[in-house]
Amino acid sequence: MFSFLKRDPARKLKKRHSMLLEQAMRAQRNGDIRTYSKLTAEAEELFVHIKKLSASDSQ
Template structure:
């Protein structure tokens, strides 16, 4: 009944990934390449979670 109140976990991860990419871009433009690579590593981990979540949902729906 209240399913529309639940936030899609994949959507939440996608928003977090986009936020991290923007932050990494800004850090890189400021010249902090070490911090940029740390943020990109974290973003890569979030992207893997997105891929796993979408693979799980596609496998379950087939």
């Protein structure tokens, strides 16, 4: 009945994903490829987790 009051668990993860990608972009622009690679890999793992959450919510 009050499902519109429930918080979306993926919303916080999407915000973190966006933040990680932005940090990775800045690291790449500064020439820090090692940090760029680490942040990009972490963002990809988070994206997979977000997709799993959204798939389970739609079922």
